[in-house]
Amino acid sequence: MAWATYRSFRLGLLSILPLTITMSICFGLMGIFNLPISLPTAVIANIVIGCGIDYSFHFLSRFKNESRNHTSTNDAIYATVNGVGKPILYNALSVALGFSTLMFSMFLPLQFLGGLIALAMLTCGICSLTSLASSISLGSKKIIS
Numbered sequence: 001m002a003w004a005t006y007r008s009f010r011l012g013l014l015s016i017l018p019l020t021i022t023m024s025i026c027f028g029l030m031g032i033f034n035l036p037i038s039l040p041t042a043v044i045a046n047i048v049i050g051c052g053i054d055y056s057f058h059f060l061s062r063f064k065n066e067s068r069n070h071t072s073t074n075d076a077i078y079a080t081v082n083g084v085g086k087p088i089l090y091n092a093l094s095v096a097l098g099f100s101t102l103m104f105s106m107f108l109p110l111q112f113l114g115g116l117i118a119l120a121m122l123t124c125g126i127c128s129l130t131s132l133a134s135s136i137s138l139g140s141k142k143i144i145s
Contacts, residue, residue: 002053006060014135015056018127022048026120040109041116048120051095055088055128063136077133085129092125 003012026044035041062084066076099121102114 002057002060005057006064010139011060014132015053015060017131017135018056018124019049019052021127021131022052022120022124025123026116029119030116035112035116038109040113044113044116044120047117048124051121052124052128055092055125056132058084058088059128059132063132074137077137081129081133088125088128092121096121 002015003009006012006015023045026048029035030037030041059080063076063080066079066083067073070076070079096118099114100118102110103118105111105114
């Protein structure tokens with residue numbers, strides 16, 4: 001979807017970077033703590049992709065606009081983070097808090113689901129800001145074009 005929206009294969013691939021990092025952390029933690037992949041925990045990937053891609057879209061859309069207004073890529077990144085940083089983090093926090101209420105369930109798989117999705121949303125919001133900004137900064141002209 002991002003590939004079609006931005007008409008750029010590179011931006012399309014870049015938009016899934018925060019999701020990839022987040023999913024690696026979530027399923028890595030599940031492996032470390034021997035949490036089984038069950039129906040509720042398998043749903044995590046779908047929810048993270050559905051909610052988390054929004055953070056990438058917000059960041060990249062704002063960056064494309066800011067890159068038209070700034071001559072320096074770093075200035076455009078700085079303006080982007082200043083513009084969408086708080087909204088992305090507030091959104092991630094509110095979704096995380098909403099799902100964290102599942103941790104008070106009497107049904108153990110729902111407790112895992114709530115905790116993991118809360119962690120995933122916070123991780124994805126932070127990863128969207130940091131990994132996208134650093135990737136754009138490192139890739140500069142290659143990514144934007």
